[in-house]
Amino acid sequence: MSEKVIPKASINSESTKDLNRKGFISWLSLGWLAFAGATGGFFTLMIRFMFPNVLFEPPQSFKIGFPDDFTIGKVDIRFKRKHAVWVVRNDEGIYALSTVCTHLGCTPNWLEVEQKYKCPCHGSGFRKTGINFEGPAPRPLERHAIFLASDGQIIVDKTKRFKWEKGEWEIEESFLKI
Amino acid sequence: MSYIKNLFDFLSTPTISFTLLTVSFPFIFPPSDWFDKKNKQWGIYKLWTNKGAFCIFSFITFFFVLGYFDPYFNLTMTKPDNIPIILMIYSMIFVVWLGMKQAYINDERLERGEKPEEWTDPDDKVLVWPDLVYIELIALIIFMVGLIVWSILIGAPLEEPANPASTPNPSKAPWYFLGLQEMLVYFDPWIAGIIFPIFIIVGMMAIPYMDINKKGNGYYSFKERRLGYFIFMYGWFVLWVFLIVVGTFFRGPNWNFFGPFEWWDPHKVVPLTNVNLSEYVWVKLLNKGLPASIFAREAVGFVIVIGYLFVMPLLLAKTKLKSLFEHYGPIRYSTLMLFGLAMFALPIKMYLRWLFNLKYIIAIPEWFFNI
Known part of the structure; x- marks a missing residue:
């Protein structure tokens, strides 16, 4: 009978033999590279996710019809649901108002009888021109760029905004003279 | 019956109900000797007895029963969103009543030179296991059953589905x-939506550091901490809970005020035509146009706001609140003043709006800075 040879616990000595300083550093760099690659790829995918292939939203600039389609003194609410603008014609011309309340961004309603836009969230009221006169809204509604296309139709460009308090309603594009 | 309903409609107009609450509040929770004397004289303390509770709850129940059989109030009352508010009215008043009842019993004991009730009452002390855990388990089961039946x-x-182009009316x-939405009616979003919520949270966290009254610790007592009681109850009960009730029952289409028994007429x-302070000063008072320079235009507003928030506490520390200032020290005093004055800015602004149609004290829409 021979005695079983119990191998001495030699893990420590072996691992120190296998992994010297140089090897440790190269493994470490490899590990970090892999980690950076994985996180980088992940964040690239995340950022890519922010830019969808197809946008299901109406175009920012669109035709709304001919000037004669709009009655003088009326607020046209046809474009509110899809494009979030009111088109108003007065004696001198046509302007497009943004339907975003300047207080906290709810959508006010045009009340024909009272001749005002009234916000259901905190009660801000705006006159037909878009000037604020009641409730907490600090500034008037914003206007969008409006101009005639070559075919005689009106184009509203929502990428441009004109703020009354900055005197931008004087700019030609904010108001279509007819 | 219609006379009673009209009376309720009239009383619930926020200008009147808020004023009634604010004026009666120091008599109900007297913060000083004078109010305490009136409270005793008029017997208001009887609210905190069993009979008082019976009167309060019968009055509220009468109001809601009347409302249930009213065609208009029924619509707002039985709306699924609003049922928790009815529960809230009952539970909040009950909790306040219970606390005040025990506080008044203790106050009488302390006056006689005895220890508060909690000191000697062996029934008030239970073992965590099994007594408390069992009670909690049963409460949990009952609560779950209630929630399931409710749902x-x-x-x-x-x-x-939500649509950004159409906001429900009222929203x-x-x-x-x-309560926050109600504040937003009177303040710019950056104050009512950001500064005030931060102040509420930080201010409540700061209460233990600002309230250095060591009395009333571990037992109910009103008399020993009446000023703290009053300020907290006003901020919580009137400026938060009551505004929730106002927002639920008294705000209708276009965020107009409606009495509970009134038809919600969308038209x-x-x-509500609002005027800024700068317009009051320059246009109405001085008969000039608004100056072009923003600082000249809003100078009066800046003076008022800085005076209210910073100069007034300084003057008070030298005069009327001298003892408080010496007791509290400069840091604690100024913190207390900042939070306290910010809190009382809300009712002040509400009244300025209601009485003078004042929109903003400082109005600089160019920089989104309105106060």
């Missing part, structure tokens, strides 16, 4: 934010 009986108030925040016309 079966009353459907969740789900609405059509109401979740019930716990209705109700309320003259």
Whole structure:
């Protein structure tokens, strides 16, 4: 009978033999590279996710019809649901108002009888021109760029905004003279 | 009956109900000797007896029963969103009543030179295991049963898919934010939506550091900490809970005020034309146009706001509140003043709006800076 040879616990000595300083550093760099690659790829995918292939939203600039389609003194609410603008014609011309309340961004309603836009969230009221006169809204509604296309139709460009308090309603594009 | 309903409608107009609450509040929770004397004289302390509770709750129940059989109030009352508010009215008043009742019993004991009730009462002390845990378990089961029955009986108030182009009218925040929504009517979003919520949270965290009254610790007592009681109850009960009730029952289409028994007319016309302080000063008082320079235009507003928030506490520290200032020290005093004055800015602004149609004290829409 021979005695079983119990191998001495030699893990420590072996691992120190296998992994010297140089090897440790190269493994470490490899590990970090892999980690950076994985996180980088992940964040690239995340950022890519922010830019969808197809946008299901109406175009920012669109035709709304001919000037004669709009009655003088009326607020046209046809474009509110899809494009979030009111088109108003007065004696001198046509302007497009943004339907975003300047207080906290709810959508006010045009009340024909009272001749005002009234916000259901905190009660801000705006006159037909878009000037604020009641409730907490600090500034008037914003206007969008409006101009005639070559075919005689009106184009509203929502990428441009004109703020009354900055005197931008004087700019030609904010108001279509007819 | 219609006379009573009209009376309720009249009383619930926020200008009147808020004023009634604010004026009666120091008599109900007297913060000083004079108010305490009147409280005793008029017997208001009897509210905190069993009979008082019976009167309060019968009055509220009468109001809601009347409302249930009213065609208009029934609509707002039985809306699934609003049922928690009815529960809230009952539970909040009950909790306040219970606390005040025990506080008054203790106050009488302390006056006689005895220890507070909690000191000697062996029934008030239970073992965590098994007594407390069992009570908690039973409470939990009952509560779950209640919630399940509620969810079966009353459907969740789900609405059509959200559409940014059409806001429901009226558009109401979740019930716990209705007080915030009410504040937003009187202040710019950056104050009512950001500064005030931060102040509420930080201010409540700071209460233990600002309130250095060591009395009333571990037992109910009103008399020993009446000023703290009054300020907290006003901020919480009137400026938060009551505004939630206002937002739930008294705000209708176009965020107009409606009495509970009034029909929600979407075309109700309320003259709300608002004027900024700068317009009052330059146009109405001095008969000039608004100056071009923003600072010249808003100078009066800046003076008022800085005076209210910073100069007034300084002057008070030298005169009327000298003892408080010496007792509290400069840091604690100024913190207390900042939070306290910010809190009382809300009712002040509400009244300025209601009485003078004042929109903003400082109005600089160019920089989104309105106060």
